[in-house]
Amino acid sequence: MTERLLHCSELSLQRGNQPILDAVNLSLHAGEGVALVGANGAGKTSLLKCFIGLFPDACGEIILGDFDPRSTSPQTLSSHYAYAPQSPHSAWDYTVEELSSLSPSSEQYFRWLERFALTPKLNRKLSTLSGGERKATHLCLSLSALQNPREKVLLLDEPTASLDICRTEILSAVLRELTQQGAAILVATHDLTFAQQCQRTVILKAGRVVADGPAATTLSPEIIRDVWGFASTSA
């Protein structure tokens, strides 16, 4: 059995009187890629944020590596995971090259830029890039934080949103390689085609896990109708 790298049990989160997450149970092991899907507002982003300790008031058990993210210093925790937010942005207009100064490993950052065909844009300001290029640049920054992916956790929030088909394919290949190297990857996505490439798909509905397993079983027409409220023709 491979090592468990990410785990939550009976995880609940409330904002005001509104339950955001309701008794969520989820485990990821080394070498596993899991897609987290659900309708808008299902709690996908909140679940990812709980795993990196952004909601210290979340109830239940949360483990990332060997740590509870709510009580571990960000510096200690950051060496065990990398995170890519849904809408990355920068307050200041860095060039693609200057962004390397924010990476824990600029060498890795430049390597990922090359992989995503962004090396020719090194001297460009972020504001002059297209939305997809900007998203890919921030993904490179997040990926560079992994350094050695073995037994590390990668949390991606809508990574394919605004990426073109070519960079989406590159990302799929990168995630496959990283899982082969021993990383555990949790991807929140609305892209069900992308989700089907993961070993498991976890479906959230109103903060609860309603299905967890291979895409072939979890993305059934009945569940799709129940979660998204329409009949699927493709899954």
Place this chain on the structure above:
Amino acid sequence: MHSARTLKWIGLILLCVIALIFFSLATGPAGKGWGMNHEWFWLRFPRVLAALAAGFALGIGGATQQGLFRNPLADPGLTGVFGGSLLGIATLLAINDSWVWEHSWSLPASAFAGAMLTSLVLVLLNHKNSTNRLILVGLGLNAFTAAGTLIIATRFSASRDILISGMTGDWLGMATLELIFLPTILCGIASLLLLTQARSLDKLSLGEEMAQSLGVNLYSTRYASILLTALAAAAATCLVGQVAFIGLLAPHFARALVGPRHALVMPLSGLLGGGLLLLADTLGRSMWPQAPLSAAAMTAVIGAPAFVWIASRQND
């Protein structure tokens, strides 16, 4: 590694500030000259030193607030932190003014308490980090602290003149080595400690989630930055009184010259802030020697149009 262009700009600005120091020391009410009986040292040096220290602290404080709020319009003057400092001083003067003048440390202490209180209110009311809200809350805090200071100034005639000249940023003219000693040291300490936040502020520019995932302790960065900016603003207030726009403009110029990295922006903002305030004070007292203009009035002449320009380019 910093590029040759960056180092060239830093060197050039450093040279300009050094030249400005000599120009300011050699400029008196009667025109150019070092003056009688070492006038340049006893009368002008404390004023030059105070302007440099206050401007330096304000430049770095402005860069820190802009980095912390991820907002190019943040500035201790516009966000009400200066007003809070002055209200702190006014409150203490109202309680016991004779005791204050016997204990010179109490001025920076009361200014710091006022600045800290205003900063905390600003953070609590601007928890969603919106540009509009920051400016509106700052506007409200400025109005409230100005009203409080004015009420105290008019109710307590003993401190009226000193508080009115503080509100118009006209305290540089009173600078003596004894009076500026402690605030200058505090400006230096606050500025140096703020520089240690540079890397965290860089990462914070990517948003709180990314910053935390890159190992930034959001809580300690936020409160260290607020506390040290309040200290810098309080110490600067004790030297100059209220002066807006230095903390706004210096980081903008610095970013335009050396890019957005705080390790470069912060010290260069300090240098530019010190230079701008010294230039404003020197021009204000030498252009019309019979009726000198305060440094705050001179910086507002340059700063107000620049603020309008920056605000008009801002998306929210």
